[in-house]
Amino acid sequence: MKKIEEAEVIFQPLGRRFIIPIGESLYLAAKAANVESLCGGRGLCGKCRIIIKEGKSLISSPSVSEEKFLSKEEFIKGYRLACQAVVVNAGKIIVEIPFESRVGKQKLAVLGMEAKVELNPYIKKYFLEVPSPTLKDFKPDFERIIEALKLKYDLNIRRINYYALKKLPMTLRSSEFKVTLVIKAEKEIIDVEEENKEKELYGFAVDIGTTKVAGYLMDLNNGKVVATVSMMNPQIPYGEDVISRISYASKNPLNLEALHKTIIDGVNQLIKEACDKTNIDSKSIYELVIVGNTVMHHLFFNINPKFLGSSPYVPTLKSSFYVKSKEIGVGIHPEAEVYSLPLIAGFVGADAVADILATEIYKLKEKALLIDIGTNTEIILSNGSKLICCSTASGPAFEGAHITHGMRAATGAIEKVWINPEDLNPTYKTVDDEEPRGICGSGIVDAISEMLKAKIIDFNGRIKTEINNSRIRKNNNTIEYVIAWKEETAINKDITITQKDIFEIQLAKAAIYTGISILMNKFNVEPKELSKVFIAGAFGLYLNSESAKTIGMIPDIPLNKIIFAGNTAGSGARMALTSKKIRDEAENLVNEIKYIELAAEPNFEHEFASALRLPHKNVNLFPSVRKILNF
Amino acid sequence: MKKIEEAEVIFQPLGRRFIIPIGESLYLAAKAANVESLCGGRGLCGKCRIIIKEGKSLISSPSVSEEKFLSKEEFIKGYRLACQAVVVNAGKIIVEIPFESRVGKQKLAVLGMEAKVELNPYIKKYFLEVPSPTLKDFKPDFERIIEALKLKYDLNIRRINYYALKKLPMTLRSSEFKVTLVIKAEKEIIDVEEENKEKELYGFAVDIGTTKVAGYLMDLNNGKVVATVSMMNPQIPYGEDVISRISYASKNPLNLEALHKTIIDGVNQLIKEACDKTNIDSKSIYELVIVGNTVMHHLFFNINPKFLGSSPYVPTLKSSFYVKSKEIGVGIHPEAEVYSLPLIAGFVGADAVADILATEIYKLKEKALLIDIGTNTEIILSNGSKLICCSTASGPAFEGAHITHGMRAATGAIEKVWINPEDLNPTYKTVDDEEPRGICGSGIVDAISEMLKAKIIDFNGRIKTEINNSRIRKNNNTIEYVIAWKEETAINKDITITQKDIFEIQLAKAAIYTGISILMNKFNVEPKELSKVFIAGAFGLYLNSESAKTIGMIPDIPLNKIIFAGNTAGSGARMALTSKKIRDEAENLVNEIKYIELAAEPNFEHEFASALRLPHKNVNLFPSVRKILNF
């Protein structure tokens, strides 16, 4: 009899059952059972915590990474990291998902600031009624319709694609020479439809974020959104951030294909959802516009992102790009085009271009700044006539990764914090007002700003252990501040901000501020000269700008100059979908804008070191913060 | 036990064996066994004669069409038409193919007059060596190569197709940034290849005739033909002429698909043959140029030709047209384009445009005529500045169809005839100097011209039965002239020219001359003003122009003005393959040339009736013939 080479794994409390072969980790099953993960199963984030209730002996011994993330007591209780726990023997394993590892329903911001554009889509429809041929008028079908297009619409069409050409003779005659022509860029006929179908003209705009994908079904006859849909990026199981996806995709062509297929399937699912909602035929969608960072862009198009993963971070192309939907398997009209906005550089993608278009920072005749905060933060500075930009690796700390009790902005995340400077007791607000189970990016920024103002930490971010308060404590070599006692929480554990957490945030905010300051130096712009600071991205929407200023993440400017622009990547995609002109502007833009590679700047190290301080080594840069902190 | 529902059919003398289900005719098996057929199995040509040696009772009783084409004695001997003989019972059938029904090796003319063109193909290759990216020069791959193309070759490329884009990053790095770019129309990169592959740049030109397909593999670096290949049009089993193929294709979409697939397969076979001959990789063929009459064009592109089959004979388009090879399944480079020269009208196709290009009649500053003789004869007239054209249904008589002993210009065909006016005995020459087994188009024209000169027939084409000569006789209601006694022939039968045959040729030549004369009237051109008469097409190559003049098929002009241009359709295709400029000229041409629909001309009937006479009712139009005939 052959030995059974698999283990049966049951995840509680949901009771989901998986069969896992010997030699494989519990990671994929855990992902399917909604266990949190930020590093794509590489043992780096420590978020995929599970508890083995039964079958410990069937699992490998703890890995180095588990020793780092889990305490001895936790091991005794059965805690493991799912991605490190490898099945070594056949049998039955029962797993519990602790509350803190459960992925909650995440807040997905899908709206953003949007500039008005003149409706002029790339694809248009024209109804025509042409005379039928006679012995005196025996023009061929194609020449008959182009003559009529010239006459009725003053269009000079010279081309027809193969798909439409094949349909042309039968369609003309089956609908008595009354047809609707679908025309691309006022140049080429891409379909010929029976009768008058002018009304059925839709487009779909997609913003592919590393974490989130948002889609907008638009009526191209009026430029209005008819359905908004969104989902988590289905590539997340392959890696939480762009770097882990690059490394996965670069390993072999099948991996690349898998990542590509996953996002295409995801986009198709969004399209279907939007069409189902509105009862619109997906074949009436004649164009798809996508924006995304450079890595998402490359993966969407099945282009190997390998060289985006190492210096000098070279993309395959930055120009805008068209490809037929059928060539990449997008389920809309078969002859529809998929258009991508242009990119700027390896880490300043089409999403940043969309930000620029949506905020119209490129049209301002004033000095202004645009910051799109994410794992990579893109920064664009206008001196009133020119644009300059950079990208900075701010890391995933604002998304909760690398933070002891960090989590995304999902149910139960502490998102706002106030600290009473007298007794050092905090007040907080959680997402959905549920019992806290962690702290998200905006909560951490708030907490550190409040800790600074309450003098719990000093300008170097050091927690003052000399303060005598039960919330400030040493715990296994860790110094921390307790935000929520375990009795208040949903995870039955104290939620704290550790010294390490503070340092992670200092690194992140210093990265951002260094980028800002290097750009401002290049253009010789002072903070006070800025007329506007746009903060784009979902994270920005929840950020307390006062706190961000206090910790020195953004320049010290009056709050009324700060504009939270929201998901401008999606807005830019929608603008490009409804306006051909915007596409030309985008193309000009990326050729004009100068990209600064921060790593190549001689004063980078020095700027960075100064920006690590709270708010900054040069306190004169932050006069209003100085006033509040009173030094 | 289930009854056997099939018959086993063996064709002698080759012994080929077929299984034919009850209800099906012997036609397809006969075709496969090389039995002649000119009507595509519709019982119209009477050429698919076979002899049933065994199993007569397994076959249907004679059809109306067989009663027309076969005599009582022949029936007794077992003669049948393969396309009419339907299997009605299971069993074994032995069939003999009589000599006259065997398809010989046909002469296929593949060469033709060709104008010199400047080498400037649509697809070119450029070798590039680009610097690899650094921290100071981090341009994306695409922008890196377009910059280098500008620098080294002064090219302004803005586009890259999806196929090449996907390959770009890996190819650049696997060949150390030395790559060969394949560029279309100096506009778009369609492939990127490792190292220097500039030498491997080929194109393929195809001339799709109703009967014959010729292919030319060309080196696009020097414009030279490296291999010439040809085959019978594999669509022939579906119908010998364009009308029968239109009617077959129009019946249902599957039929159209079958005809389309058949010609694509045929072209692929030619490509393979040419590549095998020369050891060239078919993936190094970057473009295919096709020419053909309008019906062949439509069928090649899978466009329904239905409306070419009835008045007003409207094509789907006349403009030139590009489609990707992968879209229609041509086995060359997957991103290669298939280009078709433009058409002029329903019965004046891209082959006629190729004729015009190859003969350069459109550049002449003199009055000139171009005649491409075939089942449809295209006629183009230049008045020294403008072109006018028409098409005339000259029928398949010149190809041997509808002629009692007619056959194609294959082995054993009588191709030249002289008649001694004294004793009325003929001398003849056959193809390959084999014993005669029929008479081909040029032989018939010769024979009739000689019969006219020997006064065997009168100006109305009537055989003078009053002449007392054993070669002139009445035979079963048929009046005929014996060209070869059965002892001389390979078919053991007298080969004759019947009164009906003469009438068929009169109809055919009258159709041609009517077209010529209507065009000449339009432009007010007299025969003597013509500086050149080009005769294009394979048939033209064998035609005795003196005889053609004598019977009034072409205008009476000095022989030194007649130019036998050969297969100019192929030449035009090759010119278009090597020169982008020729394509523009072709496009202008078809917009300038005026097409005359003969059926709509008020004097058509009258002109036709006059042209039925030998040489013509108005003998003054044929002064030199008048002199010879002495009236």
Ligand code: FES
């Ligand atoms: S450590 Fe397991 S998913 Fe990150």
Ligand code: FES
């Ligand atoms: S009659 Fe049989 S093929 Fe023409």
